Amino acid sequence: MTEIAQRYRRCADVVERTIAGVRDDQWANPSPCAAWTARDVVGHLLDMHGHVLRPAGRTLHPEPAVRDDPLGAFRLARAEVAAVLDDPELAGTECDTPAGRMTVERQIDGVLTNDLVLHGWDLARATGQDDTMPPEDVARLWAANAAVPAELMAKYRTPGAFGPGVEVFGPEVPVAEDAPLQDRLLGFIGRDPNWTPPGQLPDQLPA
DSSP, rough: HHHHHHHHHHHHHHHHHHHHOOOOTTOOOOOOOOOBBBBHHHHHHHHHHHHHHHTOOOOOOOOSSSOOOOOHHHHHHHHHHHHHHTTTHHHHHEEETEEEEEHHHHHIIIIIHHHHHHHHHHHHHHTOOOOOOHHHHHHHHHHHEEEEEEOHHHHHTTTTSTTTTOOOOHHHHHHHHSSOOOHHHHHHOOTTTTTOOOOGGGGSSSS
């Protein structure tokens, strides 16, 4: 198993546990992503699984739907992606992306795996679960984003630059320079690390 395949599985494990921890009455909770509920966050992650599968000639099975079984839908989607990563020919297929031409494996790593880390935080925060990101992923994402050229980063922050309704990062949220790296990363990508669901105080969040 390659390092990329291992990283994807590890990050998917975290998100799967978070999805499994969502109570039935929490799926309509607002999330740190404006206009998205907790269920919408999972729906986005499933859409991204479908996106990275297309260059490999694969598609997601339409059932179960996220509206009916978010956990089942995620488990099926991650199995499809894992199968591609485990096939050297499919993983090595080249495709065109906004960041340039690369292999399917690299696109999965740079787009989907990173999305799992960041949106895993969104889902955990929306549903009152432990939202601590793995430190190695925080450090990796911080270094990767710091290396993005300013022109491309500006495009990432421009709604619709990569297609209708697509917004990669929001406007940067100011965070203290001495704040934990996770908070600084969240602020950089446009999240307020102190966001709490309406009606909930910051000190009511899980430690």
